[in-house]
Amino acid sequence: MNHRHLLPNEIDLLLDEESGFGVQPLRAHVRGCPDCRARMDSAESVAAALAQIPLIAPRYGMADRVMSQVPIFVPWQVSARDSLVQWIPTGRVARLTAAAFVGVAGTVVSGLTLWIASRGDLVAMATGLAGEGAQVAAADAAGDLIVAVFGPQVVTVVQQLGALGVWLAMGGFAVAALATVFGLKRVAASTRARS
């Protein structure tokens, strides 16, 4: 029989209900040793007292106080999804009606596409005529837009540069448009965070 009293860390092992090789002899010793049994009881009473101390609640309204100071960031893909979701009807009948409408519209568009594809010669002639007209209209519209935004001198420069000038002007316009879109998105996100 082991007459050595339990070491403090061995008391902790039993208190933490550890299992494994070497723990059983410790338990057996405690059963047979009054001193170690008393130390074990004392340790268990402290652990029991600790386990019974209650959780204390803070003052009511902690969530409101915290949330008034936490900025909420909504990722752009979540806000885009939410914007689309709000268009989906919630009622069963409305959803069925919307689904039927989308189905009919899709069928009509598909049929029209197939019909146009089967009339290749007519399509080529139409697009040729339309293309020339569209080219002239687009060039006029682009010129008017550039004059309105940048002034007539820029148009002169673009004309002198030729195709390069056109591409540069289109690129500049695209950059300005993207910057405007991102800027508006940032304003919308910060407005949402403040609200």
Added chain:
Amino acid sequence: MKTVSVLDLANLPDADVVALAKQGREPAYRELIRRYERPVFSLVYRMVRDRELAEDLTQDTFIKVLSHIDKYRSEFKFSSWLFKISNNVAIDHLRRRQLDTVSMDGSPHATSLDLTEATSFELPTQDETPLQELEARELGSEIERAIGRLRPEYRSCILLRHVEDKSYEEIAATLDLPLGTVKTYIHRARHELRKLLEHLKEDGVVIPDEPE
């Protein structure tokens, strides 16, 4: 997509609620506060022993955690991250308070009796405020008083072990301590609590009656 109701959130595990919070869902933020305000406040209150201060520090903890929810990594438990920050907030305050402490018994740099007397001061006695009375009731039991006398490091370890039922490994991860250090702190805390409770019993300290 179905909107998430408050009732649904209550049944979700922490990781899912955090994922919703990362999507900017305010109900998810509030659910995290609802779940952990009492455990965090209890830990901080028992560390700093001042209710009003514990309210402020708990609020700071949640603001820090939720403002940086995008940085949370799901391979760690959210509760461990939250308790780590709350413990750091409490320990930082206790360290600042220790530095700011002014001795009532005079400046330690005084070189004569006159200087010592000139730099000492007395606080006027005051009746206990309602807040102090509440604090005394909440933290007035023998075990609470004994906990209050532990070193802050021992206190946080023993509270996380026995009140929050965290494993040694979780406590080590939460407090950024080696596993051996956590075991040592808990062992010493238990030893000191046993001694303190025996002294309190021997001194015949009267526990305040519970209010009716």
